Amino acid sequence: MLLRKMKVGLRSAAVFSLIGLIVALLGAISVIQMRDMASHSALVDKKWLPSILLLQDMQHTISELRIEMLRSFLTKDNDTHVEKNTERQLVSLREKISHAKDNYGKNLETDEERAAFDRLTSALGLYIRAQEKVMDLSINDSPEQAINLTKSQLNAHGDALGKVMTDLRAINIKEAEQAAMSSEYTFELSILLVGAGIILAMVLTTVLATLFTRSIVAPLRTAIKVAEEIAKGNLTTSIESEGRxxxxxxxxxxxxxxTDLRQTIHLISDSSNQLASAAEELSAVTEESTRALQLALNAGAIEAARAGEGGSGFTVVAD
Incomplete structure (x- = not known):
């Protein structure tokens, strides 16, 4: 088992580091998904919505320009001051439209939008030039020519300009909706991934905790059982050790x-046997010595008795 080949301290560090890595990965996934959501939201807030508002402002200004020109036809006055005011008003509106167009062109996002913006630039240029011609004819007392040019060119350019702006607005609305859908998809995907990550982290954490606990508890239980058997005097238990x-x-x-206790007991047993053998030998020697002494004493007693019979005057009694 791989865990048993590692020290407990290193094993603990590895297991908890792995759990920390799982949590870090889960956090990284959450951050990435939230960043994607923020990106889609920023795209809507900082690009598509301002572009839609800018197009609406341009359409409103173009409508004002057409109304102002029509009003100048209906209220034709030979007063030079009024004509100059009207001309200044038209120039101001054209500049406002041009400024709005330039601002819009600074924040193009897709190829489709760039192509539509090029069409807008062309249509707007044609419309402005046609309008300037109409106004020049009107100022130079050529109302019929101005009306004819309006019918033949200006209205057509105005309609084309309106169509291009409608197309651009549709592109912006479509992209805004796609960004919103992408943000919603990212949100749902985030919930799915984070939920799956949490479940996976829980399962892996449980598995790692179980393996880690078993790798410590199981050998300790074996050690306790062996120690208890040794304490009972059983020195024949087979002890198997795995890992380092x-x-x-x-x-x-x-x-x-x-093993050392078995060897010690064997040594003690051998010594005891040797002592018992020596004691037996000593007992035998002692017994033989006692018999020899008794025989010697008996022999002495006999000799003494004989001497007494010969007139020595004393008696020796030997038991």
């Missing part, structure tokens, strides 16, 4: 202790 961690070292130490 601290519990494995403990089992190895118990195995060495059991």
């Amino acid at each position: 961690d601290e519990p494995a070292q403990l089992l190895q130490a118990l195995s060495r202790m059991q």
Whole structure:
């Protein structure tokens, strides 16, 4: 088992580092998804919505320009001051339209929008030039020519300009809707990924915690069982040790202790047997010595008795 080949401290660091990595990955996924959502939201707030508002402002200004020109036809006056005011008003409106167009052109996003903007630039130029011609004819007292030019060119250019602006507005609305849908999709995907990540993290954490606990508890239980058997005097238990961690070292130490105890007991047993044998030999020697002494005493007694019979005057009694 791979975990049993690692020290407990290193094993703990590895397991908790892996759990920390899982949490970090989960957090990274959440951050990436939130960044995508923020990107889509920013695209709507900073690009498509302002572009739609800018187009609406341009359409409104173009409508004012057409109304102002029509009003100048209906209220034809030979007063030079009025004509100049009207001309200044038309110039101001054209400049406002041109400024709005330039601002819009600074924030183009897609190829489709760029192509539509090019059409807008062309249509707007044609319309402005046609309008200037109409106004020149009107100022130079050529109303019929001005009306004919309005019918033949100006209205057509105005309609084309309106169509291009409508197309641009449709593009902006479509892109805004797509960005909103992408943001919603990213949100739903984030919930799915984060939920799956949480479940996966829980499962992996449970598995890692279980393996880590078993890798410590199982060998410790074995060590306790072995120690209890040794305490009971059973020195024949087979001790198997796997790995190189601290519990494995403990089992190895118990195995060495059991072997040493067996050898010690064998030595004591051998010494005891030797002592018993020596005692038996000593007992035999003692018994033989006692018999020899008794025989010697008896022999002495006999000799003394004989001497007494010969007139020595004393008697020796030997038991």
